[in-house]
Amino acid sequence: MALATATVLSAGSLAACGGSSGSGDSKSLTMWTFKQSHVTGLRHAAAEFKKKTGIDVQIQAYTPDDAYATKIQSSAKTGNLPDVLEIHSDGEERVFGAAGIVSDFAGDFKGAWADRIQPAVKESGLITEARFKDAEPKTAKDHGIVKGARYSVPLTVGTFGTVYANKKKLAAAGITKAPATWEEFLAALKATKAKDSASGGLSLGLKVQSTGLTWVLQPLAFAQLGQQGYEKLFGKDKSADFSSPNGLKVLSMYNELTPYWMAGSQSLTIDQADQAFAQGKSTFNIGGTFTLAFLKENGMKPEDVLAFGLPAPENGAVPDRALGALALTGLSVTATSKQPDNAKKWMQFLSEPKVAADFAKDASDIPATELGADSAKVLGPTLTALVESTKGTPQNTYDPARGNEFRAPGYEQDDAGTILADLTPLKQFTVPETAKKLSELNAAYWKAAGQ
Known part of the structure; x- marks a missing residue:
């Protein structure tokens, strides 16, 4: 999906859409996902987010993956992208970043937000030296990414x-x-x-x-x-x-x-x-x-x-x-979002332990957030067993x-x-x-x- 999208889009085509870089006055965000199983959990989280901040988040799902790709392609051309995208981790966000579809928020991912993410996947979405080097050839689908940029933060992990x-x-x-x-x-x-x-x-x-x-x-x-x-x-x-x-x-x-x-x-x-x-x-x-x-x-x-x-x-x-745990899906802020600050608040909110645990239970998926010793009380035995299977030392x-x-x-x-x-x-x-x-x-x- 990411490769198909990259062949259609470019940073120049998005710049012509005239997206705003300000936080905007609107109190409504839109998020797209390709995971139907995530919709209920995201909507429940959105209801809690609105109670806390007054910001409404509309969750929209487009499945299967090829339909999602088509939706992103057509919307990028017309400037109708949402504020937040759920993406396939460690590849798709780099292609989108190179194409100008999503923005860099490395400067915001720090403190409590960064500390909540499982260490094994914390670098997911970050353009490290090695990832930047792999993208240097002009034939690379993610050619044009910026070293040190962060184009996504993990939402779910697995193995x-x-x-x-x-x-x-x-x-x-x-x-x-x-x-x-x-x-x-x-x-x-x-x-x-x-x-x-x-x-x-x-x-x-x-x-x-x-x-x-x-x-x-x-x-x-x-x-x-x-x-x-x-x-x-x-x-x-x-x-x-x-x-x-x-x-x-x-x-x-x-x-x-x-x-x-x-x-x-x-x-x-x-x-x-x-x-x-x-x-x-x-x-x-x-x-x-x-x-x-x-x-x-x-x-x-x-x-x-x-x-x-x-x-x-x-x-x-x-x-x-x-x-070992892998980052499976992540969250990205679109480059045309008129409310990037609110979008990042929403992404941070989803990483909070209680919010992440409730989402995991609704979605039957493992969150990227480190849930701690009490997670079994919320997740139940089956999800807990999945989480436990990923816990080990570097040696084992x-x-x-x-x-x-x-x-x-x-x-x-x-x-x-x-x-x-x-x-x-x-x-x-x-x-x-x-x-x-x-x-x-x-x-x-x-x-x-x-x-």
């Missing part, structure tokens, strides 16, 4: 590798609590499959080639091998890559899921896999923390779902592995946002994901054959990079 289970189906198989280890997870799958051969298994949108790799195998490999061992799987050293004993061990563990995949998992998109789970066609489903809101939209109640981070192996290098946290410096330049995750799908669920290759193919893929990328 991948989150497991959801149907409580009723678990109870029927005699399971009453979340598996604490990889071994317990496999035992639970075996029990539910034995109880219900048709729908006792596991769903995941494997049609998206990278999901098996990034949502299951990589956090599993990190937990089994530790940070260094995990990174060496993608390196040039064949004694430590996927063809090594460590690589074969991890692939063998991943292959243990083969008997439990829901029929047709390899042909399901992410949404289709989630819908299948919501419809009772599987007992377990792997997604992200953001999946809970989608399940709710498809008829499942959060209290009917058991949620937990993908378990780590009992005897692995990191048995207490956490899943698998960070999906970590840079790719340990992989060959140009490495494509989909290529590795396709190879993994041939191992499981398709059973076209054995573990040693898969290890050989992944090792050859790594070598080809390193060679192409001249390294």
Whole structure:
């Protein structure tokens, strides 16, 4: 969406719209979002904001993403953008900033506002030295961003590798609590499959080639091998890559899921896999923390779902592995807003702990605000479990946002994901054959990079 918008818009076209930089006299703001699941929570927050400040905030949703992109494109041309946009974090705001759609508010993001945001995502929306350097080529979609600018602040965070289970189906198989280890997870799958051969298994949108790799195998490999061992799987050293004993061990563990995949998992998109789970066609489903809101939209109640981070192996290098949080959506002030000061007040208000907690409960999503020890009282057990899965130390946290410096330049995750799908669920290759193919893929990328 962001890339499509950038090809249409430019800073010059927006300047011609004549937006005001003042705070304005109006007491009404408009905010757009692409997340229908966020609307109720945002409207509840807006009602509280009006009581506190007298400022009215109108929330408008445009879905799906392509409709949202079209709306932004057409409105930017005519100067009819809202005051605040909810955006996809860490990419979209930079494209919008380069195009002049959103404004820099780095000077305002400080003090209590900045202190409330979770440390792991506090830099999201900020143009760091590295991000600025990546945008220097004129061919970059975000070419023109300003170093040190901040074009968004995180609203929601989350991670991948989150497991959801149907409580009723678990109870029927005699399971009453979340598996604490990889071994317990496999035992639970075996029990539910034995109880219900048709729908006792596991769903995941494997049609998206990278999901098996990034949502299951990589956090599993990190937990089994530790940070260094995990990174060496993608390196040039064949004694430590996927063809090594460590690589074969991890692939063998991943292959243990083969008997439990829901029929047709390899042909399901992410949404289709989630819908299948919501419809009772599987007992377990792997997604992200953001999946809970989608399940709710498809008829499942959060209290009917058991949620937990993908378990780590009992005897692995990191048995207490956490899943690192990513900024998922953020808030930006449009460059044409006539009330930028009030817009920033609204954004600050949404970061207040009580407001953020109430929004999270309404939206079934994790807020970027650090909620503290009492959050479980407001969020309930399912959301709390999602929050807890992201809490760890730098040493025990698998960070999906970590840079790719340990992989060959140009490495494509989909290529590795396709190879993994041939191992499981398709059973076209054995573990040693898969290890050989992944090792050859790594070598080809390193060679192409001249390294």
